[in-house]
Amino acid sequence: MKYKKSLHYGLESAANIIFKGDNIDVLNNIMDDYKGRVDCIYIDPPYNNDEEYIHYNDSDGFDLWMEKLTNILPLLFDLLSEKGSLWISIDDGELHYLKVAADKIIGRKNFIHTIVWEHRTSRENRKAFSNNHEYILVYAKNPNEFKKKRNLLEVDENFLKKFKNPDNDPRGTWQSVTASVQAGHAVASQFYTIIAPNGKKHNPPLGRCWAYNEQRMLEEIKNNNIWFGKDGNGVPRIKKFLSDSKRGLTPETIWFAEEVGTTNQAKKQLKALFKDQEVFDTPKPEALIKRILEISTNEGDLVLDAYLGSGTTAVVAQKINRRYLGIEVGQHVLDIVLPRLNKTIDNLFSEENSVDDDNLGFELWL
Numbered sequence: 001m002k003y004k005k006s007l008h009y010g011l012e013s014a015a016n017i018i019f020k021g022d023n024i025d026v027l028n029n030i031m032d033d034y035k036g037r038v039d040c041i042y043i044d045p046p047y048n049n050d051e052e053y054i055h056y057n058d059s060d061g062f063d064l065w066m067e068k069l070t071n072i073l074p075l076l077f078d079l080l081s082e083k084g085s086l087w088i089s090i091d092d093g094e095l096h097y098l099k100v101a102a103d104k105i106i107g108r109k110n111f112i113h114t115i116v117w118e119h120r121t122s123r124e125n126r127k128a129f130s131n132n133h134e135y136i137l138v139y140a141k142n143p144n145e146f147k148k149k150r151n152l153l154e155v156d157e158n159f160l161k162k163f164k165n166p167d168n169d170p171r172g173t174w175q176s177v178t179a180s181v182q183a184g185h186a187v188a189s190q191f192y193t194i195i196a197p198n199g200k201k202h203n204p205p206l207g208r209c210w211a212y213n214e215q216r217m218l219e220e221i222k223n224n225n226i227w228f229g230k231d232g233n234g235v236p237r238i239k240k241f242l243s244d245s246k247r248g249l250t251p252e253t254i255w256f257a258e259e260v261g262t263t264n265q266a267k268k269q270l271k272a273l274f275k276d277q278e279v280f281d282t283p284k285p286e287a288l289i290k291r292i293l294e295i296s297t298n299e300g301d302l303v304l305d306a307y308l309g310s311g312t313t314a315v316v317a318q319k320i321n322r323r324y325l326g327i328e329v330g331q332h333v334l335d336i337v338l339p340r341l342n343k344t345i346d347n348l349f350s351e352e353n354s355v356d357d358d359n360l361g362f363e364l365w366l
Contacts, residue, residue: 018337119132150251182207
């Protein structure tokens, strides 16, 4: 492949690269340089739905479609860093076949979760069911390392509303959580009677035990860390203070449109950018990709999209301080992806923002 200097945009210091070419060929070419270095790979491959779209035909047939994916998955997995993750968009038609194939190639132990994304909010009346969701399969190079690395989502008002201070505790607001746990792995010291400050006795529910042993529980009660309700007669619960809490939410596996956008919203955004051009029929919204990257990466991490499409992954990575590699074989890499990235970089240069200026730009290789 050759560096196209005339289409370089932004600063020379930027380490981002867009490749125009077949993704298998490109991945093989860059393997020596990037093996084990990519922190997040997101791909939105053809869904094998036999549809003809503006910029590509999704009509390979099952056998060829599966062959292409089974050829690319090992390459993508080799590129992942030890804490890296692979996210694959797919719909209901081929989800289960792809999951079985990916499990075989990548390993079932490396599977993390399936995300359900509400990709449309309007009702589809032409079919037996209105299909309003798609899926994202998530795999990790090392699930334990990924769990340590993965970021929490920002808290919202609903999270903060859970914390109150009904006893005017000087340590601030708190929420109560159950003081009992399932007894399956309990030890004898977790079974005892709690005597509340007012003398009322409490035993753990059937099949459960106390979270602490008796000595620890007495210390927690003494330190005002156990809540017995406003009148003192309530079931004992543990006080968890906002000041001690991780200020973030564990990502859930259902992502609603109001949080991460829809296909239709993404298409409208593209049309606003390219008023006189035919844009992609089913682009992914920036908010969806932003959530993926914010969960799986930190600033300065390297992101790869081997089916770059309209360039959303690269655009989002540029906006949130991630380095990126994008691969796309179609002519639209020149007609849509590059102009879109150029506008993004121009806006980031002109605005006051926290983006790393040294990373504003990209190279193009053909």
